[in-house]
Amino acid sequence: HVFSFFTSDDGRTEERRHEEYDYKVGPTPTQLYEMRRVDGQARALYRLITLPIRAAMKNITFTPSDGDKGEAEFIEQMFTLPARAGGMKESLEKVVSQLLLAVFDGFAAFEEVYTVPKEGPLANKIILEKLSYRPARTLTFLMDDNGEFAGFRQTAMFQGRSVDVLIPRERAFYFAANEEERAFYGVSYFETAFYHFDKKIKLYFIAHLAAQRAAVGTRVGTWPERSSEADRDAFKRALANLGVAQHIAKPEGYDVELLNEASNFDFLGFINHHNNQMSKSVLAFFFDQATGGSSSDTSLVR
Numbered sequence: 001h002v003f004s005f006f007t008s009d010d011g012r013t014e015e016r017r018h019e020e021y022d023y024k025v026g027p028t029p030t031q032l033y034e035m036r037r038v039d040g041q042a043r044a045l046y047r048l049i050t051l052p053i054r055a056a057m058k059n060i061t062f063t064p065s066d067g068d069k070g071e072a073e074f075i076e077q078m079f080t081l082p083a084r085a086g087g088m089k090e091s092l093e094k095v096v097s098q099l100l101l102a103v104f105d106g107f108a109a110f111e112e113v114y115t116v117p118k119e120g121p122l123a124n125k126i127i128l129e130k131l132s133y134r135p136a137r138t139l140t141f142l143m144d145d146n147g148e149f150a151g152f153r154q155t156a157m158f159q160g161r162s163v164d165v166l167i168p169r170e171r172a173f174y175f176a177a178n179e180e181e182r183a184f185y186g187v188s189y190f191e192t193a194f195y196h197f198d199k200k201i202k203l204y205f206i207a208h209l210a211a212q213r214a215a216v217g218t219r220v221g222t223w224p225e226r227s228s229e230a231d232r233d234a235f236k237r238a239l240a241n242l243g244v245a246q247h248i249a250k251p252e253g254y255d256v257e258l259l260n261e262a263s264n265f266d267f268l269g270f271i272n273h274h275n276n277q278m279s280k281s282v283l284a285f286f287f288d289q290a291t292g293g294s295s296s297d298t299s300l301v302r
Contacts, residue, residue, distance in 0.1 A: 026187070027194040029105045029136035035190065035197045036104055041275045042190060042197060045282050049189070050100045057093045078127045086120030089130045098133040099175055105136040106186040107176040109152055111167050131173065141184040142166070149174075149184065192281040196274035203274070207267035217258035224253035 027035075035042050062079075064072035081087030088095075095110075102108040115129035138156040143149065152167040152174075176186030188194075221239045223232055231251065238248050239256065248256060 026191050031194065032105055032188055032190060033135075033137050035194060039197055039200075041278050042104075042193060045190070045193070045279060046104055049103055049282070050097075053100060054093065054097055057096055060092070074122070074125070077121055081120065081122070084119075086117035086122035086125075086127065088128055095131050095133075098131075101136070102175050102177045102186065103189050106178075106182075106188040106191075107136055107174055107184065109134045109136065109139055109172070109174040111152075112171045112173055134167070142169075189282050190278075193278040196277045196281070200271055200274040203267055203271050207271075210265070210267065220257045222255045222257075227253070 036046060062072050062076035078087060079092040083089045098110075099108050110131040110133055113129045113132055114126055116126055117123055134152065134154055135156070138154050139152045140155075141149065142151045142153055149169055149172075151169040151172045153164070154167065155162070155164050157163070174184070176184060177189060178187035181187045219239045219242055221235055223235055227235075235250070235254055238250075242248050242256070250256065
């Protein structure tokens with residue numbers, strides 16, 4: 001259990017007991033973050049999904065609802081005015097871009113920070129100073145005794161020190177993708193793509209080893225039965241450096257044999273297969289021009 005104390009608007013201190021709701025299914029936000037950071041196919045798919053939404057933000061309009069008494073104008077000014085005129089410190093486009101990270105991470109979480117500007121059209125009004133994004137990989141959700149959302153617990157490193165803070169539900173805001181499948185944390189659209197990313201990383205590692213062996217071969221050294229231990233150690237070091245030095249001086253009786261291990265395995269076709277399956281798993285079939293990849297298809301990101 002997590003216990004926290006919050007001060008209400010009337011000055012009373014309230015104690016709350018929370019249950020931490022953690023996830024044990026599928027890739028974690030940290031694993032998904034690493035995939036987005038290093039994999040070109042994953043990042044290209046993410047851009048394919050989110051760029052149209054981000055582009056549409058350039059033509060956004062604020063439409064008053066029936067019975068509007070100035071709320072639409074207030075919201076528009078808060079989101080669009082510069083900070084020096086009483087608007088938010090971070091642009092609406094940036095907030096939406098961070099909100100769209102839920103597509104990849106499963107959810108996007110924010111802390112609501114309020115202020116009262118002293119100048120501009122919103123002077124002396126309570127406004128959102130910013131929606132401060134909190135990385136998904138640093139958060140766990142809190143529940144109350146009824147299993148309802150009670151805020152976040154954030155554990156992270158900040159300026160070289162560990163930070164462990166609670167963000168109460170009154171200042172917490174989140175958006176989850178596919179939340180009907182998993183409460184609070186949602187399900188990333190890239191969850192099934194992670195399987196293929198994981199296999200692709202292993203294939204790249206093996207392919208690099210195969211390329212190295214095909215290029216420089218595997219060196220096998222032999223020495224005379226009565227050679228000294230010091231001579232054998234020096235010979236081993238020379239063998240280890242042979243791939244870079246490309247030459248070796250060996251005493252009489254010592255020998256070097258190169259094993260050429262060229263592989264005919266279609267690594268590129270297999271990697272393309274996993275790229276193709278990543279595309280299909282995030283509902284982007286049209287992103288691939290071929291099915292499964294082949295030995296004649298050498299494109300990695302299409």
